[in-house]
Amino acid sequence: MKVGFVGLGRMGQAIAGRVLGAGHDLVVFNRTAEKAAGLAKAGARVASSIADACEGREVVITMLTDDAALREVTLNPGGLRDSIPPGAIHLTMGTHGAGAIQELAAVHARANQILAAAPVLGRPDMAASGQLGIVAAGPADALQKCEPLFQVMGRRTFRAGAKPEHSIAIKLANNFLLGCAIGSMAEGFSLDGKSFRGPGLQGLRQDHRR
Amino acid sequence: MKVGFIGLGRMGKGMASRVLSGGHDLAVYDVVPQATAEFAQSGARVASSVADVCKDREVVITMLAEDFAVHEVAFGPGGICASLPAGAIHMAMGTYGIATIRALETAHAKANQVLLAVPVLGRPDLAATGQLGIVPAGPEEALKRCEPLFQVIARRVFYAGPKPESASAIKLANNAVLGCAITAMGEAFSLIRKYGVEPQVLYDVMSEGLFAGAPAYVGYGKTMVDETYDKVGSPVTIGLKDANLIAAAANIARVPMPSHDVYIERLLGAMAHGDGDRDQAVLAREQARASGLE
Numbered sequence: 341m342k343v344g345f346v347g348l349g350r351m352g353q354a355i356a357g358r359v360l361g362a363g364h365d366l367v368v369f370n371r372t373a374e375k376a377a378g379l380a381k382a383g384a385r386v387a388s389s390i391a392d393a394c395e396g397r398e399v400v401i402t403m404l405t406d407d408a409a410l411r412e413v414t415l416n417p418g419g420l421r422d423s424i425p426p427g428a429i430h431l432t433m434g435t436h437g438a439g440a441i442q443e444l445a446a447v448h449a450r451a452n453q454i455l456a457a458a459p460v461l462g463r464p465d466m467a468a469s470g471q472l473g474i475v476a477a478g479p480a481d482a483l484q485k486c487e488p489l490f491q492v493m494g495r496r497t498f499r500a501g502a503k504p505e506h507s508i509a510i511k512l513a514n515n516f517l518l519g520c521a522i523g524s525m526a527e528g529f530s531l532d533g534k535s536f537r538g539p540g541l542q543g544l545r546q547d548h549r550r
Numbered sequence: 551m552k553v554g555f556i557g558l559g560r561m562g563k564g565m566a567s568r569v570l571s572g573g574h575d576l577a578v579y580d581v582v583p584q585a586t587a588e589f590a591q592s593g594a595r596v597a598s599s600v601a602d603v604c605k606d607r608e609v610v611i612t613m614l615a616e617d618f619a620v621h622e623v624a625f626g627p628g629g630i631c632a633s634l635p636a637g638a639i640h641m642a643m644g645t646y647g648i649a650t651i652r653a654l655e656t657a658h659a660k661a662n663q664v665l666l667a668v669p670v671l672g673r674p675d676l677a678a679t680g681q682l683g684i685v686p687a688g689p690e691e692a693l694k695r696c697e698p699l700f701q702v703i704a705r706r707v708f709y710a711g712p713k714p715e716s717a718s719a720i721k722l723a724n725n726a727v728l729g730c731a732i733t734a735m736g737e738a739f740s741l742i743r744k745y746g747v748e749p750q751v752l753y754d755v756m757s758e759g760l761f762a763g764a765p766a767y768v769g770y771g772k773t774m775v776d777e778t779y780d781k782v783g784s785p786v787t788i789g790l791k792d793a794n795l796i797a798a799a800a801n802i803a804r805v806p807m808p809s810h811d812v813y814i815e816r817l818l819g820a821m822a823h824g825d826g827d828r829d830q831a832v833l834a835r836e837q838a839r840a841s842g843l844e
Contacts, residue, residue, distance in 0.1 A: 477753075500747050506751075509742045513752055524727050527723075532720055
């Protein structure tokens with residue numbers, strides 16, 4: 341498959357490495373060019389611009405840290421909207437807001453392109469070994485087309501629905517549950533450790549190991 | 551060991567039968583006479599009163615559902631404080647509040663008796679098979695004496711310290727973390743439902759990812775997905791009873807617990823909507839109402 345990849349942070353490099361390792365035709369782009377060096381050595385073509393990374397690609401993956409970067413890369417002149425071929429897929433793999441994803445889905449639809457969102461679950465080491473969880477959402481035929489990519493990136497793909505924002509809702513809900521668990525554990529440890537002067541943290545920690 | 555047992559409800563029954571089958575000399579008492587029938591058959595002595603069940607005992611265990619019940623049994627005329635031999639142990643195994651545990655500790659000390667607080671973790675089926683977790687706290691020497699009982703009642707013993715209230719703090723903190731997990735799952739399911747996503751997807755992500763193998767998430771999450779709220783493990787009413795003990799403990803220790811406060815509000819709302827006797831997973835429905843989903 342002809343794949344473009346924009347955003348070579350720690351996660352991006354690892355995921356792109358999996359795509360390349362599976363034998364796909366990979367073009368990469370990163371604002372800081374040095375981050376592409378490893379992939380270049382492994383056989384990826386390093387694009388000179390975002391437009392260059394999009395040319396002739398069936399799928400362009402973005403792995404960016406925030407919504408501002410995603411909007412910039414997509415909407416700026418020479419960005420993904422201007423550069424990926426009609427019918428091609430923009431696959432976002434970062435954790436983005438529901439608003440940004442809804443907005444970009446509409447933008448790509450107007451340009452006859454397709455947006456799919458596949459935020460990931462896991463750390464860079466899991467990305468490097470293809471052990472991520474992937475929550476994928478978007479039009480069914482687009483997801484089907486991306487399936488070979490999901491298979492080399494992840495251990496498990498969770499299909500969340502036909503709208504890109506569906507996977508965003510799942511990813512955010514999962515992160516929310518983690519945040520609440522951490523917050524409530526902090527409350528629990530305070531209750532235990534503060535004025536009861538028992539074993540403090542130790543007792544509760546054992547309790548949770550069960 | 552000479553053991554007395556007061557409170558043969560769903561949990562107490564299983565625990566007392568473990569003590570008996572462990573070869574201990576057991577006397578039992580319950581305000582509901584039928585509850586003692588099976589124990590008479592299997593060789594326990596059925597006592598006629600609290601005073602009677604305390605007679606000659608080295609340890610008396612109470613497994614009662616409410617703080618007021620343990621108050622009455624301990625402090626009333628002919629109660630444990632008045633009846634238990636000097637040097638003997640009262641092992642309080644229900645989930646009681648900090649203030650109650652402190653009052654019991656003081657009263658028993660005055661009567662030359664010892665209080666241990668040993669709340670349990672687990673359901674009736676685990677009690678009947680000796681698979682409970684228990685959290686004992688109290689004077690070390692008394693804990694040592696009770697070890698043979700811990701071994702027949704529990705699979706895992708978490709020692710909490712020399713003060714009985716430490717065990718209550720651990721048990722209540724653990725319940726607080728669970729309550730917050732239930733509340734948070736309710737919010738998360740409402741969020742994804744409003745985006746039109748099937749609840750099963752979030753359940754799969756949770757139970758195969760960050761929360762894999764965590765009974766609180768795997769168990770309550772499943773009930774939320776299937777909406778089988780009438781299959782009751784722990785009902786909303788009991789959740790609220792324990793949550794009020796947690797709030798009181800937090801108040802005594804001056805610990806703000808904002809996440810836990812939200813749990814209490816949802817419990818109250820579920821009761822107000824007639825879901826008090828349903829499983830606590832029904833808080834997902836309460837949250838859904840608040841989100842305009844039902």
